[in-house]
Amino acid sequence: MSTAGIVVIGNEVLSGQVEEANARYLVRELRALGVQLMRVVVIRDDVDTIAKDVRELSDAYTHVFTSGGVGSTHDDLTLTAIARAFDAPIEPHPVLMGMIERHFGDRANDAVRRMGHLPRGADLLGLDELRFPLVRVRNVYVFPGVPEYLRAKFEWLKPKLADTPFTLKAVYLNVGEDRIAEGLASIDAQYADVAFGSYPRFDTDEYRTKITLESRDPDLVEAALTHLLGELEADWVVRVD
Amino acid sequence: MSTAGIVVIGNEVLSGQVEEANARYLVRELRALGVQLMRVVVIRDDVDTIAKDVRELSDAYTHVFTSGGVGSTHDDLTLTAIARAFDAPIEPHPVLMGMIERHFGDRANDAVRRMGHLPRGADLLGLDELRFPLVRVRNVYVFPGVPEYLRAKFEWLKPKLADTPFTLKAVYLNVGEDRIAEGLASIDAQYADVAFGSYPRFDTDEYRTKITLESRDPDLVEAALTHLLGELEADWVVRVD
Numbered sequence: 001m002s003t004a005g006i007v008v009i010g011n012e013v014l015s016g017q018v019e020e021a022n023a024r025y026l027v028r029e030l031r032a033l034g035v036q037l038m039r040v041v042v043i044r045d046d047v048d049t050i051a052k053d054v055r056e057l058s059d060a061y062t063h064v065f066t067s068g069g070v071g072s073t074h075d076d077l078t079l080t081a082i083a084r085a086f087d088a089p090i091e092p093h094p095v096l097m098g099m100i101e102r103h104f105g106d107r108a109n110d111a112v113r114r115m116g117h118l119p120r121g122a123d124l125l126g127l128d129e130l131r132f133p134l135v136r137v138r139n140v141y142v143f144p145g146v147p148e149y150l151r152a153k154f155e156w157l158k159p160k161l162a163d164t165p166f167t168l169k170a171v172y173l174n175v176g177e178d179r180i181a182e183g184l185a186s187i188d189a190q191y192a193d194v195a196f197g198s199y200p201r202f203d204t205d206e207y208r209t210k211i212t213l214e215s216r217d218p219d220l221v222e223a224a225l226t227h228l229l230g231e232l233e234a235d236w237v238v239r240v241d
Numbered sequence: 242m243s244t245a246g247i248v249v250i251g252n253e254v255l256s257g258q259v260e261e262a263n264a265r266y267l268v269r270e271l272r273a274l275g276v277q278l279m280r281v282v283v284i285r286d287d288v289d290t291i292a293k294d295v296r297e298l299s300d301a302y303t304h305v306f307t308s309g310g311v312g313s314t315h316d317d318l319t320l321t322a323i324a325r326a327f328d329a330p331i332e333p334h335p336v337l338m339g340m341i342e343r344h345f346g347d348r349a350n351d352a353v354r355r356m357g358h359l360p361r362g363a364d365l366l367g368l369d370e371l372r373f374p375l376v377r378v379r380n381v382y383v384f385p386g387v388p389e390y391l392r393a394k395f396e397w398l399k400p401k402l403a404d405t406p407f408t409l410k411a412v413y414l415n416v417g418e419d420r421i422a423e424g425l426a427s428i429d430a431q432y433a434d435v436a437f438g439s440y441p442r443f444d445t446d447e448y449r450t451k452i453t454l455e456s457r458d459p460d461l462v463e464a465a466l467t468h469l470l471g472e473l474e475a476d477w478v479v480r481v482d
């Protein structure tokens with residue numbers, strides 16, 4: 001089973017100057033791919049902080065996705081930080097530097113040439129297919145913060161990440177979660193490979209509690225669902241889907 | 242200057258079953274209050290993980306806000322984890338337990354009584370004004386994950402958190418950030434108490450780069466803005482606001 005962590009980098013996100021859209025997009029995409037997202041951090045433009053979070057997530061999960069901090073200005077520190085995370089030097093990458101020189105032509109200056117530096121050992125993915133390649137350092141995929149660029153690159157990467165997808169069932173009840181908490185805890189204990197969630201809702205008359213069941217094994221989800229429905233009063237159940 | 246961290250707890254957020262709305266709300270509110278948000282983490286329903294993140298943020302920042310994991314079901318682990326974070330026992334709180342017994346009456350069971358347990362030393366805030374009180378453990382404010390409940394409690398808390406607000410200016414340019422990166426880095430280095438940001442934009446003709454200047458000292462922001470505008474070609478500037 002593959003797992004993932006997301007690191008969103010940027011003071012502008014924490015200060016609310018820019019509405020966060022990338023984690024939101026990746027959450028949905030990873031779910032559809034069957035990759036289990038374990039942790040999202042949103043952090044400031046600070047080399048030590050970025051390095052520490054990237055290293056921790058890289059050690060703990062199959063994939064790490066970073067968003068932001070890869071432009072040409074003083075607050076673009078992500079690649080420097082990833083180099084530090086892995087004790088690697090950061091150095092000019094001949095292929096990337098060539099692309100930057102061609103793109104900027106006469107306007108190439110030290111600031112944009114800085115974007116041609118990568119941690120040693122970095123890979124450039126999608127060179128023939130993407131307008132600008134996707135940078136990967138070990139298991140860390142380095143995405144730009146601009147949502148349309150992140151999405152274009154992730155769309156390209158997606159087929160390479162697919163895992164067994166999750167099967168999800170939801171049971172909607174017209175009673176509060178206090179009524180089912182004890183029974184649900186007992187069923188949860190019996191199905192180690194099924195994740196159960198319970199979510200109260202107060203702003204609609206449609207239902208009061210939503211119980212979710214989730215696993216990569218569809219048969220287990222069905223078995224757990226049958227078990228759960230057997231424990232509930234029939235007139236509590238609004239619908240199952 | 243007060244700082245803050247946010248801990249969003251819940252598998253349902255990471256798996257995309259529930260759209261995250263609370264961090265988004267708190268980001269805007271903290272900005273308006275002048276509280277500097279340093280870090281947001283979104284984590285799974287796991288006691289050790291919650292305890293570690295809460296402890297780290299509590300040690301590092303003025304305020305910590307948690308969201309989620311405070312209901313009566315098996316996945317509601319936040320208060321247990323906060324107790325562990327501070328090596329405190331978790332025990333029945335007489336006032337809170339009394340409220341729960343009254344609220345649930347005949348339907349009170351072990352699951353809902355678990356919600357009457359708090360880490361030793363926890364405070365109940367807003368007892369006379371809120372429908373259910375806000376729990377605080379040291380500098381950690383414990384919010385429910387249901388957005389309307391979180392907001393009702395935060396609205397109550399807001400006036401108690403206010404700090405000197407930030408002054409923000411933005412300069413919109415019709416050139417890419419590569420053109421201003423070097424000059425901006427130099428000005429940034431001269432104004433330690435002003436935060437500069439640079440954000441490219443590709444999906445509009447209105448501008449290509451937005452430069453932000455931010456500080457709690459309005460005079461410093463004005464001085465830095467004047468300095469910046471003096472360094473830019475006049476016909477690059479689309480507008481300042």
